[in-house]
Amino acid sequence: MRHLTLVRANLGRHLRRTVLTIASVALALFLFASLRTVVTTIALTGQFGSARRLVVTNATGIVFPLPLAYANRLSAVPGVQAVSWANWFGGRYGDGKRFFANFAVDAESYLKMYPELVLPPEQREAWLKDKSSAIIGVRLLDVFGWQLGQNVTLQGTIFPGDWTFTIRGVYRPSDAVLNDDMLLFHHALLDERTNRAGIAGWYVLEIDHPDNGPRIAKTIDDQFRNSSSPTKTGTEQAFNASFATMWGNVGLLMNTIGLAVVFAILLVTANAMMMSARERTAEVAVLKTIGFSDRTLFGLVMLEAGAITLTGAALGLGGAKLLYRATNFNAAGFLPGFDVTAETLLAGIGIALALMLASGVVPALRAARLPVIQALRRVE
């Protein structure tokens, strides 16, 4: 602790250089944390889903619908306790720059199926009673400044025309991974306005026990194998994970970019530390003459490297954590639950420590091994 004055003074010697080096470390670790959080959020989204929920889609592809008549037959499959269905609507609001997911759902069964969508009882009742109404995620209140009871009009892209809904409810997801910026409206309204009654985008089933999932899925798919719309049934988690894989090997890409940035910053930091150490060759010799041991001098240089990298880490990692939390960032609904995890913070701290070692060890060893006589001769 008594050497901190010396460390502080040395860091202040070229204040601009120190600040820029800290800033570059902070920026690198901010980017690392951000990119890694994209990866962890996608992975988390892929893992979301109740083990007691199965999703039934058209075996040809998710864009192909299924007959609504399947609902009764699905309900009759042993082990199936509840059935609901939904359809991707694909509406745009305003200039369409702010994307958000909107679905036509069978309101009553859907809310029962997803208790994670937390809605005040009176709003729930109001929505169920009003076929032309919708419920929205709490985030959309902030994004568009909407209010309860307000009419909002979406332009249909898949189902053309202006679609006006009265906002009857605002849900808050009980699980952060669930989107808080969706708009859900009545499937019955979609049927009515498009004259295509009897079509569902996909089904969601609640089953009696997770262990029965594979058996029930096989029963359903076997049942519809020879129909005009064969099915593909899987767990909700697998269904969500299939969306995650649509990003491609984004994890590899993000991690590679993140590590490349960190490596570039390592070179910058190491260069700054080497320059700093070279400038102080004479002073190190003087300190040795005073009685500072090789070990103490090694420690002093490492402390400087540590002060730079760990301050940068605190700013970069702490900044990322606080910024994304404060702004409730979710990449326009693509990355719900975007939050820098403890594991990412630990990985960032690990990188900062590695940066400290990689940038500090060489100048620290040089300081410790400096031959005093030659150095003093250069000074004198």
Add this chain to the structure above:
Amino acid sequence: MALVEIRDVYKSFQREAQHIDVFTGLTLDMAERSFTALMGPSGSGKSTLLNLLAGLDKPTRGTVRVARAEVSTLAPGQLAEWRARHIGFVFQSFNLLPVLTAAQNVELPLLLTSLSRKDRAERVKVALGVVGLEDRMDHYPRQLSGGQEQRVAIARAIVADPTLILLDEPTGQLDAKSSQEVLVLLRRLNEEFNKTIVVVTHDAHVAEQARTVLHLEKGELIEKARAAS
């Protein structure tokens, strides 16, 4: 028993292909509380002798004993500890750390002791008082004159109360007035505070202040003179 005992010391350097013998069997004693000036032409071995006394360099052969420690046999870690305790070193070009204030520069040797912050501050104040710079404690080296910088360097050398103060051309970069101030200070340290001082110099005025003047030429002690007191 002498504070400094140099026995049959050989020191040689290899500079590229050239083999240089600096000392070939140097033997020398320096008493406690002595004030010795080492004089001689460039390359005579004055600074090498100073470095041997400070434990910054090791003899090729022979023994260097200072304050009852055989310096040439100490391990690097022990040597640093020994130096912190027994040696105060003053350079020709002051060598204050530019990022530290006068007080912080003087405090450096005390950082290696177990003294509390308060005791360190007290000692720094005393040392700067001895060199007459108590009012410059918070000044940075760039805010001091050459003479003041050297006095701060001397304060740094004496603050830990070392056994031996070594000075390498302490007035080499000072004007006449500042040189005189430093010389008076050295004399005072020797006479009033009983410090043992060894000073390497080319300057006859500096040598005049010493009680003993040693002349070195090509690594050999050719004359031992007593300066006027």
